[in-house]
Every structure is written in C-alpha cells, then in structure tokens.
Amino acid sequence: MYSFEPTEEQKMLMDAVDRFAETDLRTAAHDAEETGAFQPDLIEKGWEMGVLQASIPESYGGFGDRSVVTGILAAESMAWGDLAGTMSVMAPGLFTMPILLAGTEEQKKKYIPAVIEGSWQPYSAALVENTFDFDPNDLSCKAVESGEDYVLNGEKTFVPFGADAKALVVYASLDGKTKGFILPAGTQGVTISPEREKWMGLNALPFHSMKLEDVKLPKANLLPGEFEPLLDSSRVAIAAMAVGVAKAAYEYSKDYAKDREVFGVKVAQKQSIAFMLAEMAVEIDAMRALAWEAAWMLDNGKPDASKQAYLAYTGSVDMVMMVTDRAVQILGGHGYIREHPVELFMRNGRGFAAFTGLAIV
C-alpha cells in the first residue's frame, strides 16, 4: 500500500521536535551564528528529546529500533529551526550510527552506551576531504594493514566538534574501499587544527581540519561493515534537512510577502511572486516525497534503495538552493541583511552540496 501518513508515534515526535525547533532553535539561531556558538543547555535540551536515543536498541543503552523514516522526519522538523543547531544536537550520531550499522557486537557494546546514556557529549566523524571533487567512495586518506594495526595517513576537513570530540569515526580507503575506523581522542599522529574552519554558513558549529600522520589503530577499531548503508543513510538525512531548511525559507518569505505592501497591494498578490512561491511549495513537497520513499526503501531493504537515496540527496541539493535563493529574492533588500534569517538559509542552502557525511540517521 501507499501511505503518506506518519504513525501517531511519529507525529508526536515531530510535534515535540517542531516545538523545540520553533521556540528554542529558531530564536537562538541568529545570535549563535553571529557569536559562533549555541548555549550548551540548548544543545542539551535538543539531545534530551531523544531522537538519536530512540533509534538505538535498548541493549546498547537506547530505547527504540532504528527507523530511517522516523529519523528523517525528526531531522526535517529540527532543521526547520536551524541547521547548525540540528547538526550539533545530532553530532553524536555521526559516531554511534556507523558503529550500530557497520560495527561488531563487541564494538557496539563497548562504545554506544557511553555516548547514548546521559548528557550530550561531543562525538563526531571525519569523512570530508579538502578537494573540489570530493568523492566519499574514493578517499585520499589511506589505511594500510601493518602487523596488528592499521596505519592511517591523510587529511580531513569539515570535522564537527573536531577539537573537543572524545572519539571520532574516521573514514579511510582500505584496499580501495571506504571503511570507518574508531579514533579515540589523543591518538598519536593526529593533529587537529587549533583554529576553527571558516565556512560560508554553519558558523554556530565548530568545525576543524585534521591531519593523520602514521596513525596506528588496533585492528579492533575497524568497522567491518560496508560503507554504502552509512552513505545512504547520510544522504537521506541530508536530503531531509535540506527540505527542512527550504521549508523554513519558503514559509518566512511567504509570510513576508503576505505582510508587505507594494503598489497598493500585498507583495504576494503579484503573480510574479505568487508563482515563485507556488513553485517553491511544489518542489519542497516533491523532494520530501522522494526522501521519504528513499528512507522507506532503506528501512525495508529494497534493492534500489541506495540509488534512490542518491537521487533524493542530489535532487534536494538543487531544490534547497532554488528555494532559499528565491526567499532572499522575495524579501529583496531585506533578504540581504542579517536581521532576517533568509540570508542564513541561503548560505546554508548552498552548502548542502558539500555536506555529505555531516549528518546521519
């Protein structure tokens, strides 16, 4: 059967996340972006909503079973509030989800409960590399087998909470295949840039670059599972967040256009603006449906799920740019100043093409 109706449980979760996104994240987003940080208690509040915990089984300290559909519903709702805030709240998932999906039983027992039980702690992952044609399936960071260890060499960029993280999953190419490795903080040979990286958006989240020079990791730190499911899950998570950001921009510009007058009527009463808004609404809904289908396919192990996740991700990247750009355009000069959030939506919107691996559900 087809159905576009979330379950009652999912609706309750979405309502809760919506409230957090609106009353907490959105109101704090501007200052966080300007000052470069969210208040820690806000991140903690988001964490306590238990989006990540709900996707981890009880045996590893969580209270639910993983559902990609549920995960992206929450991700979209939260990203509507603020993208950097959402990525911050969900950052520990960058560490736990790969272990849950690709780790051994021993690794799951050893690492996941420590992250999931209790308060938010900085855990993260390092995937992206500083090349213009970065391809997660073709990494320049290499892992080589050496006796009882793997030796890793390479450079990473875009590592959330890189300086504070207690542990990371770092991705490297092992025999031509991308693999995840558990990298505890303070491992010898790892140099984290003391300075934060400077990006066009996401300023409220500290990113660092990282150098790995002959980093020795015991074999027990390799996540033996395939990388593909991790990438798929990341892609639909990013797609859902793109939908959330686009929806935020669309709604803000729609409200503005209904409020502001021009030539004796409201801006929204001009067809040129009204049609822009109509197309934004259509594209957002179209890409949301695509992300939902991809998530459902992943949950149900459908053969084309991986391709569908890629399509949803690729389509959402274009959609969110189109929508956030138009939102700025609809506000005109007011869209260009930082008092309104649409310029931030647009800066974040353009980044989605580079956000692979910055979120996972």
Next chain:
Amino acid sequence: MIEFEVPEKITGIMNVIETVAVNMMRPVSRYFDENEHEIPWDFINFMQTASKGMGGSTSLAPSSKKEGPRIGYQRLASIVEGLSWGDSGIYLCLPGGMLGSAAVMAAGNDEQKERFLKRFSGDKPVFDAMCMTEPQAGSDTSAIRASAVLDKETNEWVLNGEKIFVTSGHKAMLDSEGFIVVWATIDPSAGRAGMRSFVVESGTPGAQVTKLEHKLGIRASDTASIVLQDCRVPYSNILGSPTVEKSTKGFKGAMATFDATRPIIAAQAIGLARATLEMLKEMLAERGVNIRYGLPRQKMTAIEKDMIDMEIQLRSAWLLTLKAVWMMDNGKPNSLESSMCKVKAGDVVNKITQKAVEIMGPIGYSREYLLEKWFRDAKIIDIYEGTGQINRLVVARKILEYRSRDLR
C-alpha cells in the same frame, strides 16, 4: 504509516497494461499520429473486453465494490500511467468514463450517477466528454456564454452555444451511446454563480459535432467542436442536488471535478515521460553511454547530469501524483495537491521530452523514431485541465489562503 509498496492488485493489472502497451499501442503509435481522425478501434475493442477481465472498468468512475482499503484512484492513475507509456494519444481513446463521468461523479446526485454511468458496464465501448472551452473562453471559465434556459412548460433545459476543444467529443456523440457534460450559464449576469453543468446524451437533437481539430500532438485522440442549437434535455440532467438550480455552489461543485482529474492528467504525463526517459537511456546505452550513479557532480558528464536530474524529477512528480490520488482515495481534500502534481508533471514531461530530442540530435528530430512525436504529445499536458499557469495560480491561492479576487 509512511509506505511506498505498490499493492499486489495493482501490480497484477500493470503487467496486463504493459503487455497491451507494448503489443497494441507502440506498434501503431506512428500510424495514428500520421492518420489523424482515424479511430484506433482495435485498441478500443480490446480494452472494452479486457477491462472486464481486470475486474471492472478502467474509468474515472470507480467501481462501487468495497475491496479492502480504497485504492480506486491509485489503480486508475497507475493504469493511465501504464497506457500513456504505450501511447498517450491512443490512451485518450480508452473507452469508459473519462472527464464527463468525473463531472457526474463529483457533482451529480445518486439518481444521475445511476442513470449516466451504468452505460459503461455494457458490452459496447462508450465514451463521454467534457464541454467547457468556448471560442472566447478558455482558462477563464466564468466567461462562458453557452446558456441554459428552463422551459417551464415542458420542464426541459434549452441549451444554446458553441463548445470547442472537446476531447473525445466525436466518439461520445457519434461513435457510441455516450454523453457530454456541458457547462452553461443559467444567469449570464451572475458570472460564476450562474454556472451549471448539464448532461447531453448522444442522439439528442440540437447537439451537433461541427469540426475536428488538427493538432500538434495526441493526434489519435479526437478533439471536437460541438454546437448546441435549441438543444433540449430533461430538467433532471442538471448535475447536482434537486435544488442546484437555486444554489450558488454549482460552480464550486463542478470545479471539484478537477481534484479528481488533474492527478489523472499528471499520470498521463508521467507515463509519457517515463517512456521517453527509458527509450533515451536505451538509445544512449546502445551507443556506449551508460549512466553512473553515486558520483559527486564534479565527476559527472553533462549527459549524466541531465539524465540523473530527469530521473529525480520524474520520480518525484510521480510521488506527488500518488499523494494526490491517495488523498482522493482516503477522502481527504486534495485541491492543492492535485494542482501541485499537475504543475510538476506538466513541467517534467515537457522538460524530459524536449531534452530527449536535444540529446539524440538528428535521431531525436527524426520521424523514424518516436521521440519527436512524444515531444509533441507532451505539450498538451501543460495546457488541458488547467494550463501550467492556471494550476500555479490555484496552488498560490491555496498556500497564501487567498480568494480569487485577492490573486488574479
């Protein structure tokens, strides 16, 4: 629960539809494109028989049988998608209720549904049609001039006016015991409030098919002009409750037809677009060009970018269409969603068919292949059942919570 599984009942039907499309539509696609105004009777007669084997009509009029969860419109959208994959012009010759029945379903009372729709379950193919457009009134339906005057002595409506662009008008009035649904005003000074719809059955004196159009595409489908000259129909042929004559909701009721029909037109677009994209992919593969998925954009070729984007647009448009029919099946108001999917599908089918001709160069432009025909067939999607612009207007009014007078 969010779910995207095609119900088994539909999968089974789709296999039959694909066989029909491959064997009875594709081989004659070009013939009926080049021999406009010939009627594809082989297809029509086959479908008339086959639809019974598929457990009921393939028409817009859903079967009354309760069969578990309601999937009537989804089933119909899937069938239309599959047949349009075969040929979107020949698909329009599908016997059984189409736009006229949809109007009866949306606006008619129980007696009318019984009287007008039961003819579709007979052995002979029957057609119906919707008469809305006039020479001076297209998208602006409130400018319709066709009139209906009640003759109190005989208790009959007397219809006068000229209707153009009537899809299947010839087949409904001259080739079968069908009917047309005519939009006319009972009070020319009242604008939209005066608009009502009337059923005129085949053989009614005063209703005459005067012309068949020559078109850019979908040439297998007849597009008729119908002149109504003192055409008399019984009082009870006015669609709606017995008091509809006095009500001011006639126009709204008739407009509700679109909620059901627009997703079906979108499904037509999707079938055509899918056919195009599949053929394009095959043609490229034969020439050694294969599409790689999963790459970052910086590593894709221009053709890969185009192909992947088209696939994204096609799938998402189909999902929007399924959402609109899912809402229809579940009794949820879907005016917004039905216009949204029509906007998207209209864009997508035109983009894909244009791009296919462009990418294949002279092969795309050649009448030896079907790509150029499909490019011509696609254009109608953005025109009938509300142009792309009218549907954008509907979407905009809905999302902005504006009335017609707020946003013109």
